[in-house]
Amino acid sequence: MNIADQTFPAIDGANEDRAQAIRDQLRDAIVDRRLAPGTKLSEGEVGTLFDVSRTVARAALQMLSFEGLVRTERNRGAFVANPSPEEARQVFASRRLIEPGIAIAAAGRMTSADVAAFKTQLEEEGRFIAERGPTARRSEIKASGDFHLLLASVAGNVILQRFMEELVARSSLVIALYGRSGISSCGHNEHVQILEALEAGNAERASALMLHHIDHIEADLDLRVRSGPALRQALEF
Amino acid sequence: MNIADQTFPAIDGANEDRAQAIRDQLRDAIVDRRLAPGTKLSEGEVGTLFDVSRTVARAALQMLSFEGLVRTERNRGAFVANPSPEEARQVFASRRLIEPGIAIAAAGRMTSADVAAFKTQLEEEGRFIAERGPTARRSEIKASGDFHLLLASVAGNVILQRFMEELVARSSLVIALYGRSGISSCGHNEHVQILEALEAGNAERASALMLHHIDHIEADLDLRVRSGPALRQALEF
DNA sequence: TCAGAAAAGATTGCATACGATTTCCACCAG
DNA sequence: CTGGTGGAAATCGTATGCAATCTTTTCTGA
Numbered sequence: 001m002n003i004a005d006q007t008f009p010a011i012d013g014a015n016e017d018r019a020q021a022i023r024d025q026l027r028d029a030i031v032d033r034r035l036a037p038g039t040k041l042s043e044g045e046v047g048t049l050f051d052v053s054r055t056v057a058r059a060a061l062q063m064l065s066f067e068g069l070v071r072t073e074r075n076r077g078a079f080v081a082n083p084s085p086e087e088a089r090q091v092f093a094s095r096r097l098i099e100p101g102i103a104i105a106a107a108g109r110m111t112s113a114d115v116a117a118f119k120t121q122l123e124e125e126g127r128f129i130a131e132r133g134p135t136a137r138r139s140e141i142k143a144s145g146d147f148h149l150l151l152a153s154v155a156g157n158v159i160l161q162r163f164m165e166e167l168v169a170r171s172s173l174v175i176a177l178y179g180r181s182g183i184s185s186c187g188h189n190e191h192v193q194i195l196e197a198l199e200a201g202n203a204e205r206a207s208a209l210m211l212h213h214i215d216h217i218e219a220d221l222d223l224r225v226r227s228g229p230a231l232r233q234a235l236e237f
Numbered sequence: 238m239n240i241a242d243q244t245f246p247a248i249d250g251a252n253e254d255r256a257q258a259i260r261d262q263l264r265d266a267i268v269d270r271r272l273a274p275g276t277k278l279s280e281g282e283v284g285t286l287f288d289v290s291r292t293v294a295r296a297a298l299q300m301l302s303f304e305g306l307v308r309t310e311r312n313r314g315a316f317v318a319n320p321s322p323e324e325a326r327q328v329f330a331s332r333r334l335i336e337p338g339i340a341i342a343a344a345g346r347m348t349s350a351d352v353a354a355f356k357t358q359l360e361e362e363g364r365f366i367a368e369r370g371p372t373a374r375r376s377e378i379k380a381s382g383d384f385h386l387l388l389a390s391v392a393g394n395v396i397l398q399r400f401m402e403e404l405v406a407r408s409s410l411v412i413a414l415y416g417r418s419g420i421s422s423c424g425h426n427e428h429v430q431i432l433e434a435l436e437a438g439n440a441e442r443a444s445a446l447m448l449h450h451i452d453h454i455e456a457d458l459d460l461r462v463r464s465g466p467a468l469r470q471a472l473e474f
Numbered sequence: 475t476c477a478g479a480a481a482a483g484a485t486t487g488c489a490t491a492c493g494a495t496t497t498c499c500a501c502c503a504g
Numbered sequence: 505c506t507g508g509t510g511g512a513a514a515t516c517g518t519a520t521g522c523a524a525t526c527t528t529t530t531c532t533g534a
Contacts (some may be wrong), residue, residue, distance in 0.1 A: 001263050017311065017517095018517090018518090032310045034534090042484090042485065042486090043485075043486070044484090044485070044486095052518080052519090053518055053519045054485095054486090054520085054522075055292075055517085055518055055519065055520090056517085056519090057520070058486090059299065060294065061304070062299065062300075063299075066300070066303050070394070074254065074486085074487085074525090075485080075486055075487075075490065075524080075525050075526060076485085076486080076526070076527095077526095087395075089395075090394045090395060090396050090397075091396060091408075093342075093394055093397075094394060094400075097334070097335060097338040097339075097397070098334060098335065101334040105330075120287075157327045157330055157331060158327060159305070159324075159328060159331045159404075159407075160330075160331050160334070163331075163400055171261050186334075200530085206340075223480095230477065255485095255487090255488090279515065279516090280515075280516075281515070281516095283513090289488080289489090290488060290489045290490070291487055291489085291490090292487085292490090292517090293487090293488070293489090295517095296529065297514090302478060310518085311495095312494080312495050312516055312517075313495090313496070313497090313516080314516070329532090333528085398516090427533080462482065475534105476533105476534090477532105477533095477534090478531105478532090478533090478534105479530100479531085479533100480529100480530085480531075481514105481528100481529085481530075481531090482525105482527100482528080482529070482530085482533090483527080483528075483529085484525105484526085484527070484528090485524105485525085485526075485527090486523105486524085486525075486526085487523090487524075487525090488521105488522090488523085488524095489520105489521090489522085489523100489524105489531085490519105490520085490521085490522100491518100491519085491520080491521100492517105492518090492519085492520105493516105493517090493518090493519105494515100494516080494517075494518100495514105495515085495516070495517090496513105496514085496515075496516085497512100497513085497514070498511105498512085498513075498514085499510100499511095499512085499513095499514085500509100500510090500511090501508105501509080501514100501529080502507105502508090502509080502510105503506105503507090503508085503509095504505105504506085504507085504508100
């Protein structure tokens with residue numbers, strides 16, 4: 001898969017930062033798996049695709065590199081990240097630490113508008129699961145992550161929200177690489193249960209459910225190292 | 238305080254990324270309060286000071302902006318962040334959520350080398366407390382943060398480690414802005430106790446002590462809003 | 475035929491240039 | 505004296521050019 005095969009919507013009104021707009025679109029593409037791990041993102045190509053100079057493209061890639069979605073090597077360029085099993089474990093360890101707390105914080109702040117937003121979100125998630133095909137599957141992974149991001153936004157801590165954005169994005173990459181089967185239907189169920197607990201104001205239960213939910217997601221991964229370290233490194237691209 | 242009044246050690250062997258080296262030095266200056274919140278960091282000045290082009294200076298400032306230590310405004314430039322009381326609360330809420338977990342993880346991984354490193358660290362911290370004067374005070378705040386960073390590195394999760402780097406740096410800013418008195422001697426004591434628990438392998442106790450420790454740090458802050466919101470916003474720079 | 479060296483091509487790192495935007499300040503009308 | 509106005513200076517956003525580095529291809533000698 002090459003970045004040149006991608007199509008991106010034109011950048012909207014240049015009022016906002018163009019580099020940021022490019023970062024958002026690239027991030028979506030990575031999280032949606034339209035860009036496979038390891039894909040080279042050359043400054044020139046990105047610039048041409050979005051019709052900006054290398055300067056701006058470079059800034060966008062630098063941002064993605066901070067978020068851990070892109071790995072940059074000096075004098076070699078930027079590549080879609082290819083997280084190792086160890087990195088994958090750390091991503092989920094971080095989520096286990098943070099998300100139960102976010103659930104507790106959110107439970108104390110849910111408004112009826114928030115509940116409505118969650119219901120809309122979960123409905124959409126359900127639709128993608130019902131559908132079949134690779135496109136629906138991508139949308140499903142994305143929607144599943146959006147549930148967690150919505151929760152983080154309700155929790156009302158912008159710092160934790162940003163951390164979660166990074167963790168969810170990296171999780172998508174990890175699931176793409178190491179995912180085994182249909183976490184989805186099971187996961188959707190768990191999302192529903194978490195929402196019920198939140199709606200009932202049962203913070204403890206929401207927190208515990210969240211912890212189990214993360215465990216389930218991680219349990220579906222196959223994080224065994226596939227070959228000896230030497231070969232592994234040699235093939236790592 | 239102007240950035241031009243600062244002196245910075247020359248950047249070392251250009252093997253590493255120069256922008257990164259500049260970021261590190263600026264971060265130290267901000268955390269040490271040699272650069273006051275609100276100070277303008279113009280690309281040109283930074284570039285001149287470090288003898289690089291604006292391109293590189295800009296990249297360094299962009300990194301700091303991601304970490305929340307610098308706020309950038311379009312067409313206006315970069316300024317040392319000036320966290321609001323609300324931001325301050327969120328920084329500490331995040332730490333309360335993350336650090337007890339880090340303490341638990343670290344407790345299970347402490348080696349004797351780690352213990353030695355902690356002891357060295359705490360000795361140094363003690364020395365700065367014994368000394369008096371503004372320079373020692375700065376070093377003391379820095380050393381206090383380093384304790385938490387050391388703990389994060391022992392915990393062995395590089396993602397959480399990076400989150401902690403950001404949180405500790407932002408905490409230093411917050412303490413500089415809203416700190417009241419001598420958290421230090423008290424804080425040092427608590428660090429010692431935490432280390433004792435870690436050494437004894439008592440993860441639960443280390444975690445609980447950490448939580449209290451963070452509470453104490455935050456309790457020493459004066460986060461009351463000083464004036465009406467209208468004036469406050471007008472004066473916010 | 476194949477390993478190794480040399481050259482060609484591509485890509486990044488960085489500096490610089492130029493237009494656009496904002497800030498500052500002198501000036502003037504009310 | 506206050507408040508608005510115009511232009512100059514400063515600063516930012518972005519494109520582009522050149523040197524350094526890496527990659528690939530080609531050539532040579534065994």
